[in-house]
Amino acid sequence: MKNSVMVLLVVISMMACSSVKMDSPETATTLVEFSKSPCFGNCPSYSLAIKTDGSMEYIGKRNVQRMGVFTKQLDKETYNSLFTALKKENMYQYNDIYDEETRDGSKTRIVYFGTEGRKAFGTMFTFPGNTKQIAGLLEEIAVDEKGWKASEIMNSKDEMEKEDEPTRKLISYSQGACFGQCPSFTIDIFSDGRMLYVGKSYAKLQGIYEKSIGEKDLRTILDLVESKAFNEVNTRDDERIMDAQTFKVFYYPTINETKEVKWKINDAEVLENIKSFFKKQSESRGWKQKTNDDATNPKELENTLIISLSPEVKPKDWILTKRHLNAKIVKFLSPNMTYFLMSFDPALNANRVAEELRRDKFVLNVQSSNNPARPRTTKRGQSGKKGTVNIRDNGGE
DSSP, X not given: OOHHHHHHHHHHHHHOSSOOOOOOTXXXXXXXXXXXXXXXXXXXXXXXXXXXXXXXXXXXXXXSSSXXXXXXXXXXXXXXXXXXHHHHHTGGGSOSBSSTTOOSSOOEEEEEEETXXXXXXXXXXXXXXXXXXXXXXXXHHHHOOTTOEEOSSOOOHHHHHHHTOOOOEEEEEEEOOOSSOOOOEEEEEETTSEEEEEEOTTOSSXXXXXXXXXXXXXHHHHHHHTSHHHHHOOOGGGGGOOSSOOEEEEEEEETTEEEEEEESSOOOHHHHHHHHHHHHHHHSSOOEEOOOTTOOOHHHHTTEEEEEEOTTSXXXXXXXXXXXXXXXXXXXXXXXXXXXXXXXXXXXXXXXXXXXXXXXXXXXXXXXXXSOOOOOOOOOOTTOOTTOOOOOOOTTO
């Protein structure tokens, strides 16, 4: 054990009045569960469950030496010290989640089953009280290579990665602008239950907002986009319609698979239900406005675009290909870091920059971060000069 962990064990042992009697295998229940989540790098990912009879189950998922399911018995001294540490720390006094706004990193999760029931504790960097020492002790137990036996029941690598995959975008819905007062907005739903809303022209909310989706609502929209009706809907006739609001749905069943439906006036029941669902979400309560903490200069915000990038490319690598635009990532807006504010050279025309980015094969969508979306027109300018073209940002539609 590391020195800090050993000090904790000695102190706890001195404070303990007597040894904790472990349950028999017949009556054993879970004492604590511990896990480390994956990140967008090489972070070790695994889980550890310790029962009250001292038996343990370890599942190695990613970037660890022991891939799969392993079991072993925890010695009584270490078990008693861990039991006392968890009880004396009073895990119930802490929040369920810390560092909620941090987008990327390995999450440490402890689930304690004490006298007051189940208590979950999750964090990346913030460890109140002695929780860091407790996490350190659990990590030492998990990574200790001695004594583990491979279980007869082994999870496949694919199953483990699916169970513990990083946060990703599940569904993206957008309503474009029209030659009228059509509400224009986008809503993205992520695998961790978060929704990101961007309100544009004539939308009830203007700007960028975030909130969590309930399990019932998530199941409702997944049933719609996974339905046979959605997969078989025919929207080809809509392509001939010029002046009408455009609706888009992108569904990402897996990280490498995309299903897209785009329509204008199609009245298929499944599409009407999808529109109704997202209209209800856009007008519901609980949206929390996201602010740009990294850019306090209002003029800087005038030269930003919201970029939705394909998960197959890393944003920090992609931005290097836009040096000619003096492009910089201002702030990530989504949990999987594929949605972000991008600044560019203020001397450049914002509409032309947006058009260039829309032609990039890795860019899924480009939206103005501060101007209402408007339809494009190719009419002559009001000044009467021939050849004048009014190119306006349409929010990616």
